[in-house]
Amino acid sequence: MDRRKFIQGAAVVGAGTALTSFSPMSAVADPKKIKKIKHNPIGVSTYSFWQFNGPKEEVSMEFCIDKAAAMGFDGIELLLVQMSSEENGYLQKLKKQAFHAGLDLMGFSTHQGYVSPEKSSRDENIAKTIHQIELAYKLGIPTMRLNTGRWGTSGSFDELMANKGIESPLEGYTDDDAFVWVIEAIEKCLPVAEKCGVVLGLENHWGLGRTAEGVKRIVDSIASPWLQVTLDTGNFLENREEQIKLLAPQAFLVQAKTYYGGGKWYTLDIDYPKIGQIMRDTNYRGYVSLEFEGNESPETAVPKSLEVLRDSFYYEL
Template sequence: MNLGISTYSFWHFEEKKLPLKEYLVKAYEHGFNGVEVLSNHIESRSEDYLKEIKRFAFKLGLDVYGLAIHNNFVKVDKDERMREVELVKDWIRLGSVLGVKIIRINSGRWMTVRSFDELMERRGIEPPPPGYSDEDAIEWVVECINECLEEAEKHGIILGLENHWGLTTRADNMLKIIKKISSDYFGVIMDTGNFIHDTYRELEAIAPYTVMVHAKTYFGGGVWYTLDLDYDRIFEIL
């Protein structure tokens, strides 16, 4: 098992966003051997910049193994969904320059609950707009991921669907997406802190498809909620 850290882990500890290189140095100082980069921390999309980040990380002895991006395939308008597909494809190409092996993608959500604070009060449950259902959105997400996989396979990059709210708030919906996609370059990124309804049953449901884990801790308490996670039990699930 390789142990890395996401630059997201430093997100709430800094009063201002630091240059990406400083997050890489922090990862090195904490003894990690790999880093997942949050797309928000990438300061330029130029190839020269991305190659410099890859070189800098290598000199520290760090493997930039992953990239976490933000996308939303749950959009009623097909043109808007296709723009999201192009966004993901663009990140795949940039990730290839950076040398990543996996990219975190999301299903997205309806956005009928605009405030994330309110979404958390509703325990992640969000109603579809009138005339639509989650089943419609599941089909859209599958279609979009398959489109993105054409590009991912060209670059040898795995797309990892994370249980990250929206359609993936519950494992049942997530499994409906997973079972409709057949590619060696598709898998699941398990976030141990994002199933708040029936945590261990739902983690167990997605475990067979998991290729990477985001392991959450809540020392000092969480922002919206706190889970007392039993990692002995989670390791048994994995």
């Protein structure tokens, strides 16, 4: 009996050892070669649901937060001009709603312009920007989109778009004059940005920021950790990938445009897998914020856009 019990016990131990030592990894020749990836968090701009089509009251911040959460986004970027109020009670209500919906308030898209020979105009926009930084702080938003402004010699925005964002300086002035104005103005905003913990992201937008070289000229001249780049994939109308590569190392937020149904002003064929690789090459791990700018309904186009961005933006751990 003792011998039989010994044999049975040995069989049980042997089986247990075999079970505990087995792992799916044991079937792989070299487990170290398995790549682990993590997807960049994806947000959506409230602009994607509105696009300046009709009264902003018809596409409220509250509506956009609910839509973004239901569609599966990680965060939401607020467009300031779309907000119905700047009162603190309203701001805290939005922050509470977003938290309960499981969304980060991850970006604040604002407008300002420092391209003016009039010091009073520049000072007014400096004060405006400081106020916007303080709003971002109250909302708990860590980064705010910044514009250089433009000359305004194009007339309408449609005319500016027809000319690919290029416009002439005011008579008697040059772009070099404007770069000095913009740099001096942004420098005056940075102490408040640092105090509030809000990184300013200069966007490759129209005006002096139309090209990557223009954005870098400003950011590199100031050389502050509180001024980085908001990299917009849809605002380079030529040599897109080369210009994105130039700005990618300083990108603090990526804004990604899509154009389902045809664009409002133009339609671009953006290779997001390739742009995703550019951002991986610079070890970008931050947010990608969708800006849908097409004519298709956001109800169908925004979820399709989210799928494209999820597949394109990730990094290896």
